Amino acid sequence: MAAGAATSVRRVRESGLISRKRRKDRLFAALGLACLAVALATLALLVVSLAADGLSRLSWDFFMSYPSRFASRAGVLPAWVGSVLVLAVTALMGIPLGIAAGIYLEEYAPKNWLTDIIEINVTNLAGIPSIIYGLLALGLFVYALNLGTSILTGGLTLALLILPVVIVATREAIRAIPMSIREAAYSVGSTKWQLVSHHLLPYSTPSIMTGVIIGLSRAIGETAPLITIGALTFIAFLPAPPIQPEFPFVSFRWLFDPFTVLPIPMFNWVSRPGRDFAGNAAAAGLVLLIITLAMNAAAIYLRYHFRKRIKW
């Protein structure tokens, strides 16, 4: 009887201890949710404040007008054209180079000091502030190679910037492919390049695309390096058209034209004193934000869709 009472007392005390711990656990879980809520609420506030200021300025004219001294007439035509062209150069240079480097590091590289250096270097490149890439481009492309502040320079600058993103995405995608695929390919006599081009690349394309999209979405919003190389803030003409009526019908003169990109007029408008241009800035920001969100959503969709479908 007495022994039974003692156990039940102890049980009560223990359950008190446990419930106290449970309460603390629940409190911390609430704190964690609150932290996440702060982050997500900021994102929501950002979208709402941009929409409140900028939605009324978003119109066909906004996309089809040149910059102007009058806030109500100013538009982003040269900026979005510039963004598209610069991004085309970036994609053409950065993606093949990044994928090639990723393939080498993952499939070909022997284990030696040179490979180690390249690996540490890629990690470091990803951490270098974007404005430093701007200084590199200013010294190298603009002055040493004499390319001037052109679309080519801008595109190359951003290509360097997304290179580490593409390399890392490629490596992770290829690493995820099981060894058995490689063994099977070798056992039927394929060479290393045949293995890479017939098997590894096709299988890893969706994951690589995810990385590429994220890299490009970062490139679209990138402002500092392009300001550093001297991209114009006020530009009232378009680059030379890439297609022309005379032979040879395509022209690459646009590569050497001065340019501006979407974030730059936004920066210019934000920096002006007074709130006249704030609406324009918000509208440009809204465009940037929508593009970024759409690209991120595409990347997330790709990732989840293919993760579900492919089971090694």
Place this chain on the structure above:
Amino acid sequence: MPMSEARAGDGQVRPRRAARRMGERIVEGGLFCAALSSVLITLSIAAILIYESVEFFRHIPLSLFLTDTVWTPLFAEPRYGILPLLCGTLLSSFVAMAVAIPLGLVSAVYLSEFAPAGVREAVKPVLEILSGVPTVVYGYFALLFVTPLLQATILPGLPGFNVLSAGLVMGIMIIPYISSISEDALRAVPMELREGSFAMGAGRLETSFRVAVPAAMSGIMAAFVLGISRAVGETMIVAIAAGQQPSLTLDPREPAATITAYIVQVALGDLPHGSVGYQTIFAAGLMLFLITLAFNVAGYFLRRRFREAY
């Protein structure tokens, strides 16, 4: 007959195999060059920064650059002391980390140790978006939303340009960065350690902070270090919202210029190539490069340690 046939076949195969081997070599060489190009980028960054900085330090002695307390290179009587820019950079990074470290770490612990899988899967992509928003948009938000909000509520005398709102917004931007690296580190801690702790009667919270977090410490430190490096190099938010006057202040309510904001300010002007003013941005850039390099290397080794631990 069969012998001569075999020989003929052999003769056809051999050049084809040689050509194939040749092709393989060329492909491998090309891929190697692509990988090497990344090293080339780093080398050219270092070369250009050092080359222009050497020119700069021919005019201004390094000791003056590091000790003078006024930075006015574009004035009629120029002074070249990096300290005010360094001070602005550290101050804005400090404010950012004061936001990002607690919020990021608590989020990481919650996501890794407490959250149901469904919440984690839903929240993580949205958090990633937070770090993908263009920084110029954050700059707009800091200048035209956060500053007016602070002025209207807790800090009525706050100037229009100030380090505080730039740093706060920067901190929010860095949260996903810190939380994702920390969470990776926490999830790399083997379940047995937690089970051992639970078996001893510890609760979830005790297990998280006395077992999981200490075990993942090097990874979490790496997250902090890489987050700081990110804050130090951040440009557009501070260029827009923190003002652009270099000042030697430790009060986040005041305006200040960072190294990055100064480079933007000069690039927007029209400095002739080769002038001392043009070289200042490379000297300032070299400073920035060295600081972030130190943090990145530290982060790299810390991260490698937590990968090897288990």
